[in-house]
Each structure stands twice: as C-alpha cells, then as structure tokens.
Amino acid sequence: MEAILQAFGSALQLNVILMMILGAVVGIVFGAIPGLTYSMGIILVLPLTFNLDPLAAITLLLGVYVGGMTGGSVSAIILGIPGTPSAAATCLDGHRLAKEGKAGKALGTAVLSATIGGLISVVILVVVAPIIAKFALKFGPAEIFALVFFGFSAIAGISSGKVIKGLISGMIGLLVMTMGMDPVMGVKRYTFGSINLLGGVDVLSFMIGMFAIPQIVEAFATDESGIKRKLDTNVSMAFPTIKEIKALSGTILKSALIGVGIGAIPGTGGPIAAFLGYDQAKRKACSDEPSLECVAGPEAAHNGVTGGALIPMLTLGIPGDPATAILLGALLIHGLKPGPLLFQENSGFVYGIYATLFIINILVFSIQSFGIRFFVKVLDFKKSYLYTTIMVLCVIGAYSSHNNMFDVFTMFAAGLIGFFMQKYGFPVAPTILALVLGPTMEDSFRRALILSQGNFMTFISSPISIVFYAFTVFVLLSQVRRKKKTKKA
Amino acid sequence: MKSTTKKIIALLLVIAAVAAPLAAQAKKYPTKAVEVTCLFGPGSAADLIARKFSDLAQGYLGQPLPVVNRTGGGQAIGYNYVKNQRPDGYNIIWTSNGIFTAYYQGNIDFKHEAFTHIAQVSYEPVSIAVKADAPWKTINEFMDYIKANPGKVRIGNSGAGTFTHLTAAAIENETGSRVVHVPFGKGLAFASLLGGQIEATIQLPSEVEGQYKAKQVRILAVTGADRVESMPDVPTLKESGYPLELILWRGLAVPKGTPADIVQTLVETTKKVVESQAFKDFAKTVAIVPSFKTGAEFQAFLDQDDKTNAVLMKQTGTSNR
Numbered sequence: 001m002e003a004i005l006q007a008f009g010s011a012l013q014l015n016v017i018l019m020m021i022l023g024a025v026v027g028i029v030f031g032a033i034p035g036l037t038y039s040m041g042i043i044l045v046l047p048l049t050f051n052l053d054p055l056a057a058i059t060l061l062l063g064v065y066v067g068g069m070t071g072g073s074v075s076a077i078i079l080g081i082p083g084t085p086s087a088a089a090t091c092l093d094g095h096r097l098a099k100e101g102k103a104g105k106a107l108g109t110a111v112l113s114a115t116i117g118g119l120i121s122v123v124i125l126v127v128v129a130p131i132i133a134k135f136a137l138k139f140g141p142a143e144i145f146a147l148v149f150f151g152f153s154a155i156a157g158i159s160s161g162k163v164i165k166g167l168i169s170g171m172i173g174l175l176v177m178t179m180g181m182d183p184v185m186g187v188k189r190y191t192f193g194s195i196n197l198l199g200g201v202d203v204l205s206f207m208i209g210m211f212a213i214p215q216i217v218e219a220f221a222t223d224e225s226g227i228k229r230k231l232d233t234n235v236s237m238a239f240p241t242i243k244e245i246k247a248l249s250g251t252i253l254k255s256a257l258i259g260v261g262i263g264a265i266p267g268t269g270g271p272i273a274a275f276l277g278y279d280q281a282k283r284k285a286c287s288d289e290p291s292l293e294c295v296a297g298p299e300a301a302h303n304g305v306t307g308g309a310l311i312p313m314l315t316l317g318i319p320g321d322p323a324t325a326i327l328l329g330a331l332l333i334h335g336l337k338p339g340p341l342l343f344q345e346n347s348g349f350v351y352g353i354y355a356t357l358f359i360i361n362i363l364v365f366s367i368q369s370f371g372i373r374f375f376v377k378v379l380d381f382k383k384s385y386l387y388t389t390i391m392v393l394c395v396i397g398a399y400s401s402h403n404n405m406f407d408v409f410t411m412f413a414a415g416l417i418g419f420f421m422q423k424y425g426f427p428v429a430p431t432i433l434a435l436v437l438g439p440t441m442e443d444s445f446r447r448a449l450i451l452s453q454g455n456f457m458t459f460i461s462s463p464i465s466i467v468f469y470a471f472t473v474f475v476l477l478s479q480v481r482r483k484k485k486t487k488k489a
Numbered sequence: 490m491k492s493t494t495k496k497i498i499a500l501l502l503v504i505a506a507v508a509a510p511l512a513a514q515a516k517k518y519p520t521k522a523v524e525v526t527c528l529f530g531p532g533s534a535a536d537l538i539a540r541k542f543s544d545l546a547q548g549y550l551g552q553p554l555p556v557v558n559r560t561g562g563g564q565a566i567g568y569n570y571v572k573n574q575r576p577d578g579y580n581i582i583w584t585s586n587g588i589f590t591a592y593y594q595g596n597i598d599f600k601h602e603a604f605t606h607i608a609q610v611s612y613e614p615v616s617i618a619v620k621a622d623a624p625w626k627t628i629n630e631f632m633d634y635i636k637a638n639p640g641k642v643r644i645g646n647s648g649a650g651t652f653t654h655l656t657a658a659a660i661e662n663e664t665g666s667r668v669v670h671v672p673f674g675k676g677l678a679f680a681s682l683l684g685g686q687i688e689a690t691i692q693l694p695s696e697v698e699g700q701y702k703a704k705q706v707r708i709l710a711v712t713g714a715d716r717v718e719s720m721p722d723v724p725t726l727k728e729s730g731y732p733l734e735l736i737l738w739r740g741l742a743v744p745k746g747t748p749a750d751i752v753q754t755l756v757e758t759t760k761k762v763v764e765s766q767a768f769k770d771f772a773k774t775v776a777i778v779p780s781f782k783t784g785a786e787f788q789a790f791l792d793q794d795d796k797t798n799a800v801l802m803k804q805t806g807t808s809n810r
Contacts, residue, residue: 043531043558047540137684181563184672185649186594186807195569198596199561266680317699318680322530329532333541335774337699344703403557404566443674450671451643451686 007351010055011359019056020356023063024364028371030064031071034081034390035208035397038068042326054334055349059356061330065323066118066360069270069303070368073110074375077295078103079390081212085203086270086305088432089278089298091211092158096290103379104238107372109292110299112239113248115365117256117300121307122361124260125314126354132308133315136264141448142458144267146465148441151272151433153475154279158429161288163479166430169421173434176201183439184446196406203435205398205407206414210428212394213415219387239369240292251281251293252300259304264311267444269321270302271436277301283478307357313338314350518578518751519552525741526559527583528567534693534775538739539583541771542610545762550754554581563650564588565596572603576744578751581607585739589798590650595809601791604742605752608759609782609790611772612736614713615656616723618697618706619689620682628710628729631689632664639666645678645690646670650807652737653691655798656712658805663731670805682706693737694720695776712736719776738780738794740787756783 010016023045030041041064049057072087077094090110097106124132139147152170159166179190180200191197240248255277262273281297309320317339319325331338336346343350378386398411418428452458459465525543529535536558543554559567564587574580582604592600617628625631635642644660646653649672661668671678671687678690679697683705690697694717700706701720708723712735716725726733741759743752762768763781772779782790802808 039531046531047544050541050544137680140681140684140686180561181596183674186563186596188595195562195565195597198563198565202561267674267677312680316680316683316705318677325530326532329534329537332695332775333537333771337702339699340703340705341699402561402566403559404561404570447671447673450669453640453669 003347003351004355006348007355008359010348010352011059011355013056015052015056016059016356019052019060020063020360020363021367023060023065024067024360024367027064027067027069028071028074028364028367031068031083031087032074032375033393033397034075034079034083034212035204035394036400037084037204037397038064038071039323039326040400041068042323046326046330049330050333054331054336055352055356057330057334058327058353059360061327062353062357063360063363065327066303066306066357067364067367069306070111070114070118070299070364073114073295073299074107074368074371077106077110078375078378080215081390081394082207084270085207085432085436086274086302087298088207088211088271088429088436089158089274089302090295092160092278092429093290093294097292097295100290103376104372105240106292106295107375108239108369109244109248109295111365111368111372112245113252113255113296113300114303115361116252117259117303118306118361118364119358120253120256120300121260121263121304122354122357123307125307125310125357129311129315132260132264132311136266136312137316138462138464139265140462141444141451143462143464143468144265144444145441145448145459146468147262147265147268148272148437148444150468150472150475151276151437152441153472154275155430155433156476156479157279157282158275158433159427162425162427163483165426169426169428170430170434172417172421173431174438176206176431177435177438177442183443184450196404199402199404199406201410201414201435202398202401202407203432204401205411206435207432208394208397209411209414210418210421210431212390213412214419214422216387216391217415217419219383244292248293248296251284251297254280255297255300256304259301260308260311262301263305263308263320266312266318266320267440269309270305271432272440273305274298274302275433275436279475283475310353310357314342314353315340518754519550521579522552523550523554523579523581525554525556525581525583526567526571527556528558528560528564528587530558530560534695534777535583535585535739537775538611538777541768542583542762545765545767546758549758549761556583563594563596564591568597568599571742572599572744574744576605576746576748578743578747578755580744581755582742583739584742586652586737586794586798589795590652590802590807593799593802593808593810594650600795601742603745605745605747606787606791607741607743607752607755607783608763609738609740609780609787610759610763611777612713612738612780613693613695613777614711614717614725614736615653615691616694616697616701616711616717616720617660617689617691617709618682618701619709620685621704621707623688623707625709626707628724628726628731631709632660632731635661635664635668636666640669642689643669643671643687645673645681645687647678647692648672648674650802650805652735653693654805654807655801656691656735658801659733659735660726660731662804663733693776698776713778717776718773738790739777740782759783 030036072083073090076082076087076091080095082088082091094106155170259273277297281293285291285293309324312318312320313324398407527539539556571582591597644657681687682690
C-alpha cells in the first residue's frame with residue numbers, strides 16, 4: 001500500500017503531470033490526423049526526453065502512446081479514415097454510425113471503451129505481469145503463426161456479408177504485402193528493379209490511400225449545393241447510457257483481455273488485437289447493421305495492448321510492439337535497462353510507471369470527452385475545404401512515414417485500387433487486415449520451419465497452436481451457421 | 490547621360506547578382522541544417538547513437554543536425570538517397586558494416602567507394618548469449634557441443650547477412666561444424682532464447698546487458714579485442730583460444746565529391762564529439778566504445794572489412810555477387 005501511495009506521489013509531481021498532459025495531447029492529435037501515427041509522435045518528443053528525469057521522460061512517451069492509440073478513433077468515426085492502422089477496425093461500424101447521425105454516440109462509446117480497456121490492461125500489468133510474461137514466452141514462431149492464422153478468420157466477419165469478395169480483398173492485401181524483400185532471406189519479389197519497391201509497400205500509406213482517396217473522390221463528385229446536410233452536427237457529447245454500458249460490458253472486458261494477451265506476445269501488436277476485438281463483437285451482435293458493440297470491441301482491444309505490450313518490456317526487456325521498442329530505446333538512454341533487474345533495483349520507478357499509466361488513461365479520457373464537441377464540429381466545414389485539408393494531411397502523413405516521396409505515390413495508387421474496389425462492392429477492410437497480418441504470418445511461418453529444419457509437424461505439435469486452429473474452425477463454422485439462418489429467415 | 494546612368498545601374502545590378510551568392514559562399518559552412526540519414530528505425534541502437542551524436546555536434550557546428558530515418562529495402566533506400574544528393578556537406582549518412590551487407594546482397598550497386606568517409610565514431614563487439622540454465626558454462630564447451638552435434642544447434646541473429654549472422658558464421662568456421670542460422674527481427678531472438686526455441690543468440694551487448702545482470706542469460710564470450718566494460722567477467726573469443734575479432738563499427742560519410750574544406754570541418758567536429766566527456770558517458774549507457782578513426786587509417790580498415798564481409802557472405806549464401 002505504501003509503495004502504491006509513494007508511486008502516485010512521484011507520479012503527481014508537477015513536472016510529471018505536465019509531461020502527461022503534453023504527451024496525451026500530442027498523442028491524441030497525432031492519432032487523430034490521418035497519416036500521422038503515435039509512433040511518429042513518440043519520435044517527435046524523443047529528443048525532449050533527453051533532458052528530463054527518467055520518470056518524466058517515460059511519462060511523456062507513454063502519454064503519446066496511450067493518447068495516440070485512442071486518438072485514431074476520432075478520424076475513423078467522423079471521417080471514415082482511420083488515423084492509425086489500429087483504428088481501421090473501429091472505422092468499419094463507427095463511420096456507418098456517424099453517417100446515421102450517431103457520430104457523438106459512437107465517439108463516446110469509443111473513448112469510454114478505450115479507457116476501460118486501457119485501465120484493465122494497467123491492472124493486469126500491475127497484478128500478474130510476471131506470470132503473463134512467462135506464458136507469452138511459450139509463443140514461438142509456430143504458435144504466433146497459429147494465432148495470426150486465427151486472425152485471418154476475422155475476414156469473414158469484416159466483409160460485411162460478402163465473404164467471397166472479402167476473401168478476394170484479403171488476397172489482394174497478401175499479394176501487395178509480398179512486394180519488396182522477403183523478411184527472412186532478403187530475396188527480391190516484384191521489385192521490377194526499383195530500389196523504392198525493394199522496401200516493400202508501406203502499410204500505413206497504403207491504408208490511408210485506400211480509405212481516404214475514395215472518400216475524397218466521392219466528396220468532390222457529389223454536388224452538395226442543393227442537398228440538406230443529413231449529418232447531425234449538434235451532437236456534442238453522448239456517452240452511452242448506463243443500460244447500454246451494461247450491454248457493452250461483456251464485449252469490452254473480453255476485448256480488453258484479447259488486447260492484453262496480444263500485446264504481451266512479442267512480435268504482434270495493436271491492429272491484430274483490434275481486428276480480433278471487432279470480430280468477436282460482431283459475432284455477438286449477430287447482425288450486419290452497425291452497432292456500438294463493434295465500436296467498443298476494437299477500441300477496448302487495441303487500447304488493452306498498451307498495458308499488455310509493457311508486460312514483456314518491463315519484465316523481460318523485450319518490446320511487445322513497435323511503439324514499446326522505441327520506449328525501450330528511450331529508457332536505455334536514461335541508463336535504465338528494462339528487465340527483471342529494473343524491478344529489483346528500481347522498483348520505485350516501475351511503480352511510478354504503473355501510476356502514471358493509470359493517470360494517463362484517465363487524463364486521455366477527460367481530454368477526449370472534452371474534445372468530442374470540437375471534433376464533431378469538423379463536419380460543419382464545407383466539404384470542399386474539409387477534404388482538401390484531409391488530402392494535404394494524407395500526403396504529409398504518407399511522406400513522413402519513411403521520409404520518402406515514393407510512399408506518397410503508393411498512397412495514391414492504393415487510393416485508385418480502393419476506389420475501384422469500393423465501386424464494385426469489395427470491402428477494403430480485409431485488404432488492410434491481410435497487409436497487417438501478412439508479414440507476421442510469413443515471418444513466423446518461415447522461422448518456424450527453419451527452427452524445425454523443414455518439419456511441418458512443428459505447426460501442430462504444441463497445444464497452444466491446436467487451440468488457435470480450433471478457434472479458427474469454430475469461428476468459420478459459426479459464420480456458416482449464421483449465413484444459413486439468415487437465408488432461412 | 491540617361492543611358493550612362495542606366496548602364497551604371499545595370500552594371501551594379503549585375504555585380505550585386507554575382508556577388509550575392511559569392512557573399513553567401515564566403516560564409517562558413519554550415520549555413521543551414523545538416524541532415525543525418527539514419528538507416529534504422531527510431532529507438533534502434535543506430536538511431537539512438539546518431540541522435541546523441543547530432544545533439545552534441547550541434548554545439549560545435551552551430552547548426553542543427555536533424556536525424557532522418559530512411560529505413561527499408563535492406564538499407565538500400567537510405568544509402569541510395571544520400572549518394573544521389575548534392576555533395577555540399579548538407580547530407581550525411583550514418584553508416585556501418587551494413588553497407589557491405591547491402592552491397593553483397595545486391596540491394597545497392599556501390600560500396601564504400603561511393604562515399605567520402607568522414608570518420609569512425611564508435612564500435613561495439615557482439616556477445617554470444619545462452620540461457621542461464623544452459624549446460625554450457627564456457628564458450629569452449631559450447632564450441633565442442635557444436636562440433637559434436639553438426640546441424641543441431643540453432644543460433645539466432647538479427648537478419649540474413651547482417652553482422653550478427655556473419656559473426657555466427659565465423660564462429661561456425663572455428664568449429665568446422667555446421668549450425669542452423671535463424672534470422673529474427675528486433676528483440677524477438679531474445680524471446681525465443683528464453684522460450685527455449687533456440688540454443689543461443691548473437692546480439693549487441695546493449696541488448697542483453699539487462700538480462701545478463703539479472704542472470705537470465707549467460708554470456709559465453711564477446712567478439713572484440715577487449716572485454717566489455719559492463720561485463721568484466723566475460724572473456725573475449727581470443728582469450729578463449731579462437732583467433733577471431735569481429736566488431737560492428739559506426740561512422741559518418743558524405744557523397745563523393747564533397748569539397749575538402751567541408752570534409753575537414755566535419756572531421757574536426759566528429760573528433761571533438763567523440764572525444765567529449767558527454768559522448769563517453771553516453772557510450773557507457775548504451776555499451777558502445779567511442780573510437781575515432783579517419784583518413785587513410787579508416788580507409789584501410791574499410792577495405793579490410795570489405796574483404797572479410799565478402800568471404801563470410803559468400804559462405805552463408807547471403808551474397809548475390
């Protein structure tokens with residue numbers, strides 16, 4: 001108890017609080033703007049941390065991390081353009097709800113679920129981190145492959161009822177992902193002698209293009225002068241009612257746990273968790289209509305990743321996702337070596353991290369819920385202004401992901417593909433899912449085979465893998481059954 | 490009269506036009522920010538050292554040196570970008586042994602000759618780590634085990650053709666036996682080591698120091714000429730009877746054709762930074778060894794390293810040349 005009080009004491013120092021606020025605001029802004037991600041936010045504030053004391057430094061970075069994770073939902077819901085890959089799943093139902101005039105409610109649900117997911121992950125981090133870390137180590141390449149394989153079963157759920165077209169979209173994603181050097185031996189695939197293609201297709205730029213460009217084209221192609229605006233822009237803040245929260249609580253809890261689990265497994269991350277969270281919410285909702293449940297699911301899941309990813313980082317010194325890899329580097333600069341030693345020698349610091357993480361989640365919640373009324377006002381702008389601005393932001397975002405103009409061209413190319421896919425009724429979400437999961441799947445598949453020296457039995461030799469394959473079969477069967485039911489009805 | 494006035498004005502204008510850039514040139518380099526291209530992502534060892542370096546160099550150069558991460562394509566994108574920039578000293582590449590990896594893999598068509606090398610900044614050996622409860626107490630026992638079990642021992646590295654992979658290959662040569670090389674992404678090799686999926690991993694000291702101090706891993710040897718300061722009880726390969734010395738160097742280079750005086754300014758600045766107390770302190774926290782090398786000495790070292798890499802990459806089958 002004393003340790004906890006002490007931790008909150010150190011977390012509530014003025015400089016630490018200031019860093020929390022700064023971090024959270026930077027994170028939310030970076031997350032909300034399509035193309036700018038929390039990873040970029042973290043990079044931006046990294047030099048600032050050099051001259052701070054360790055707790056203030058890590059607080060600033062954690063603030064950006066948590067703020068950015070939740071900030072992505074804003075543009076996903078309001079504009080239909082996910083701010084980060086993790087928000088792609090939120091975009092699916094969230095934006096449809098916004099089109100029905102429920103933008104405020106969808107945002108409220110997103111913010112609330114994200115915060116609950118984040119808080120649950122912090123609690124798990126504090127209470128059972130070492131146990132989870134030990135379990136996460138059981139995930140070798142073969143097990144990660146099984147997990148990702150299961151992730152692909154979500155395609156059925158995110159195809160909005162068009163499973164065949166969804167599968168084709170997924171294949172497009174996998175095809176695009178194979179471009180560039182292969183992750184294991186560095187063999188060049190579909191590079192056409194171009195050095196830029198050697199680097200492969202940047203997932204972020206591709207995703208922005210697929211979601212944003214068709215929206216922009218549509219906005220400029222429709223004459224809105226005579227049309228009365230359907231969107232209800234008066235919504236300021238609308239949290240779900242107690243009754244709705246009760247109905248959502250199961251989904252939120254389950255998704256948060258998924259998020260923590262995925263976060264704790266090194267080599268995975270937010271987007272996978274978000275899609276799995278969406279998928280299980282969709283199965284529960286059991287309808288093609290957009291629902292708050294399907295906003296709550298992915299949001300709770302990917303924010304659950306924040307605490308989850310810190311589990312292997314703090315206990316073992318292994319980053320759980322790309323953002324924690326940067327955090328790890330930042331700690332190193334301050335002479336702190338994350339790992340079991342940190343607990344022994346600097347337990348006060350670790351508790352301090354827990355405390356700040358807890359406060360950051362609440363802080364982000366307050367800033368977001370205060371901000372919703374302004375976010376929704378974005379829709380008041382004349383479309384021509386709004387979408388021109390978005391276009392500029394997308395170009396900046398694509399460029400800054402690798403400081404390479406080629407990524408901007410990638411974005412436009414992806415936009416063209418996305419435009420025609422949407423025009424002919426192909427859902428784009430499976431493409432994004434495949435782009436995000438594909439590299440991990442290939443990587444773990446091939447590494448598993450290297451480890452087993454070519455023996456395919458490695459994929460079914462562990463109970464963990466078998467459980468995931470069983471999940472996959474279960475999900476697919478339940479989809480088939482649902483399809484039959486709807487046909488009869 | 491009128492036309493004379495006009496002529497004088499015209500003449501003055503011409504002089505002004507010609508003199509303006511001259512005056513600008515007369516101002517000492519650098520007059521604007523100098524971009525440092527880093528080939529690895531934020532938070533990576535290369536990135537952290539580059540950022541610290543540029544932070545300190547700003548104090549001597551008087552201009553900021555923003556670090557820009559140009560990753561991807563097995564470093565090809567970044568190397569290619571800087572090579573094609575104007576040789577005016579405003580684009581620096583943060584380079585390493587990686588340039589040979591990129592060349593022999595066939596990602597780029599040029600080697601170190603395409604750049605004018607400013608200086609070496611630091612080097613670091615790598616460490617051979619096994620799990621704390623592994624049966625091998627010394628590197629000799631481990632080597633004997635590899636010898637007795639050809640093709641059984643799995644050693645993790647940070648990617649095909651990278652320095653850690655080549656180190657494993659060099660060790661393999663010492664045993665005369667074969668090991669299984671397993672390429673991993675950042676941080677993942679370590680998870681697999683603790684998870685028991687591989688027998689050993691070859692990593693930078695900074696990446697394993699924490700786990701080493703916490704006694705999760707045992708470090709059998711380091712590959713440099715000297716022991717690593719933060720791991721005083723870990724022997725070098727040479728001490729253990731293997732005549733190997735492998736280090737990962739980091740340094741700065743600019744496109745070929747950069748004026749000599751600008752190169753000289755950068756050499757002097759680099760020397761000041763590397764020898765500064767601030768950089769030495771920082772080096773300790775990230776377990777690198779500050780080491781300044783320039784001119785003919787650095788060039789000879791690069792040529793030698795080129796040859797070593799060529800041989801090892803051919804052996805590991807990662808060379809496409």
